[in-house]
Amino acid sequence: MKASKQKKIEAAGWKVGSASEFLELSDAEEMLVNMKLSLAANVKTMRQQVKMTQQELAKRIGSSQSRVAKMEVADGSVSMELFVRSLASLGVSRSQIGKIVGARVVKRNRATTGL
Amino acid sequence: MKASKQKKIEAAGWKVGSASEFLELSDAEEMLVNMKLSLAANVKTMRQQVKMTQQELAKRIGSSQSRVAKMEVADGSVSMELFVRSLASLGVSRSQIGKIVGARVVKRNRATTGL
DNA sequence: CCATTATATGTCATATTCGACATAATGTCA
DNA sequence: TGACATTATGTCGAATATGACATATAATGG
Numbered sequence: 001m002k003a004s005k006q007k008k009i010e011a012a013g014w015k016v017g018s019a020s021e022f023l024e025l026s027d028a029e030e031m032l033v034n035m036k037l038s039l040a041a042n043v044k045t046m047r048q049q050v051k052m053t054q055q056e057l058a059k060r061i062g063s064s065q066s067r068v069a070k071m072e073v074a075d076g077s078v079s080m081e082l083f084v085r086s087l088a089s090l091g092v093s094r095s096q097i098g099k100i101v102g103a104r105v106v107k108r109n110r111a112t113t114g115l
Numbered sequence: 116m117k118a119s120k121q122k123k124i125e126a127a128g129w130k131v132g133s134a135s136e137f138l139e140l141s142d143a144e145e146m147l148v149n150m151k152l153s154l155a156a157n158v159k160t161m162r163q164q165v166k167m168t169q170q171e172l173a174k175r176i177g178s179s180q181s182r183v184a185k186m187e188v189a190d191g192s193v194s195m196e197l198f199v200r201s202l203a204s205l206g207v208s209r210s211q212i213g214k215i216v217g218a219r220v221v222k223r224n225r226a227t228t229g230l
Numbered sequence: 231c232c233a234t235t236a237t238a239t240g241t242c243a244t245a246t247t248c249g250a251c252a253t254a255a256t257g258t259c260a
Numbered sequence: 261t262g263a264c265a266t267t268a269t270g271t272c273g274a275a276t277a278t279g280a281c282a283t284a285t286a287a288t289g290g
Contacts, residue, residue, distance in 0.1 A: 027203065028176075028199070028200045028203035028204055029200075031199070031203050031209050031212075032196060032199055032200065032203075034209070035199065035209070035212075053235085053236065053237090054236070054237065054238095055236080055237095058279090061143075062279085063278080063279060063280095064278090064279050064280055064281085065236085065237075065238095065280095066237090066238080066239075066240090066279080066280075066281080066282095067277095067278075067279065067280090068237090069236095069237055069238050069239080070238085070239085072237085072238095073237095073238070073239095075239095077276080077277060077278085078277080078278095079194060079195070079196060079246095079247095079276090079277060079278090080194070080195035080196055080199070081147060081194060081195055081277095082277085082278085084143070084146070084147055084150065084195070085143045085144075085147065088142065088143035088146050088147075089143055094146050094149070094150070094216075094217055094218075094219075095217040095218065096217075097146075097150075097216060097217060098213045098214060098215075098216040098217015098218065099213060099217060100213075101209075101212060101213040101216045101217070102209055102210040102211075102212060102213015102214060102216070102217070103209075103210065103213065104209075168265085168266065168267090169266070169267065169268095170266080170267095173249090177249085178248080178249060178250095179248090179249050179250055179251080180250095180266085180267075180268095181249085181250075181251080181252095181267090181268080181269075181270090182247095182248075182249065182250090183267090184266095184267055184268050184269080185268085185269085187267085187268095188267095188268070188269095190269090192246080192247060192248085193247080193248095194246090194247060194248090194277095196247095197247085197248085
């Protein structure tokens with residue numbers, strides 16, 4: 001893993017082992033981070049699509065506004081379980097969640113989104 | 116949620132809230148359980164495909180044989196993170212993991228598997 | 231501008247998940 | 261059968277994720 005990439009990841013609150021023993025793991029960790037980035041982005045957009053506030057979603061999933069906020073900024077302390085629970089509570093189907101997990105988020109510009 | 120279904124889930128070591136306040140959550144919980152069942156089955160078959168022992172996979176992911184065993188029987192104490200880490204360490208790509216998450220496991224009989 | 235609402239960030243006690251270990255159960259093969 | 265490898269199950273202290281809360285920082289619109 002490149003140092004620059006690791007620094008970026010750690011800056012976002014992620015822990016990355018660097019001992020040689022864990023070199024294979026770093027790929028898995030990076031994958032996990034990217035999955036969570038994708039999940040986070042989708043939780044946010046889905047919630048907004050339903051015009052729900054973080055507070056409301058929090059209540060729905062039995063959590064708190066602060067935790068929902070951490071989810072949406074892909075804080076390192078949020079588990080995949082919470083992402084999945086949230087998406088499910090937003091009406092996202094299992095197969096849709098599978099796609100979110102499997103594909104990188106593409107940040108589109110205003111020209112393509114039409115906004 | 117039907118009582119029979121909940122009983123089955125709880126028998127497998129899962130905790131399911133039953134207060135009316137959490138009725139919407141139970142669907143999400145069931146989805147999570149099914150995802151983990153799918154992930155568990157795939158960890159097992161992929162590991163066997165590479166002719167790896169639980170002990171060896173455990174070492175690869177910095178865990179223990181007992182935890183790998185729990186993974187493969189879809190024990191309730193195993194997080195999605197660990198499933199993903201394991202699959203990644205077994206060489207499964209992100210898009211493949213997405214498919215595993217998104218689609219129910221189909222248990223095939225001997226006629227179709229050829230065994 | 232101010233007031234109000236929504237979102238982000240930090241901390242903390244509690245709950246959950248962790249690897250490790252012992253040991254039981256199952257499988258394998260001679 | 262017995263010896264050996266592999267997998268399953270239970271438990272425990274340590275590590276991590278949790279909801280709750282306070283509070284900071286936007287964002288909204290009047």
